[in-house]
Amino acid sequence: MKTLNGLLNICRKAGYLIIGGENIKSNTHKMYLILLDKTAGASLRRELNFLSSERKIPLAEVENLAELLGILNCKAVAIKNKALSNEVFSLLP
Numbered sequence: 001m002k003t004l005n006g007l008l009n010i011c012r013k014a015g016y017l018i019i020g021g022e023n024i025k026s027n028t029h030k031m032y033l034i035l036l037d038k039t040a041g042a043s044l045r046r047e048l049n050f051l052s053s054e055r056k057i058p059l060a061e062v063e064n065l066a067e068l069l070g071i072l073n074c075k076a077v078a079i080k081n082k083a084l085s086n087e088v089f090s091l092l093p
Contacts, residue, residue, distance in 0.1 A: 004091045005068045007084060008035075008077070012069065016081040019071065021048065024078045031057050031078040032085035037065040040075040048076060058085075060092050 011017040018024050021044045024034065036048055038061050052059040057078075066074040079085040 002087065002091065004062075004088065007088050007091065008068055009070075011079050011081065011084050011088070014081070014084075016079055016084055018078040018080065019069075019074060019076075021076045024048065024076055025051060027078065029080055031055070031080055032082045033057065033079045033089055034059045035062050035065060035077050035079075035088070036060070037075045038063050044075060058089065060089065062092065 008017065012019075018027050018031065024031070025047060034048055034052055034057055036045065036059060040048075048059060051057070062068070065077065066072060069077070079088060
């Protein structure tokens with residue numbers, strides 16, 4: 001059975017995960033999904049919502065993103081692989 005934690009760690013190990021709001025904003029590669037922690041600040045939320053609408057990238061909110069990845073204080077990640085982003089999106093509530 002696939003879990004959100006497992007898929008995100010596969011993305012991370014394969015190099016398909018962009019970690020952090022600043023890295024997402026400065027990224028020039030194609031992104032297929034942006035995950036935002038529900039406790040993210042208003043400015044990060046506003047910036048990623050704008051980026052999502054401008055580049056037509058789906059944005060989803062997740063609870064406890066830092067715990068899922070095992071990265072302290074992680075509020076946003078983006079996935080650069082289409083197949084993995086579809087799998088992650090299908091597991092979101």
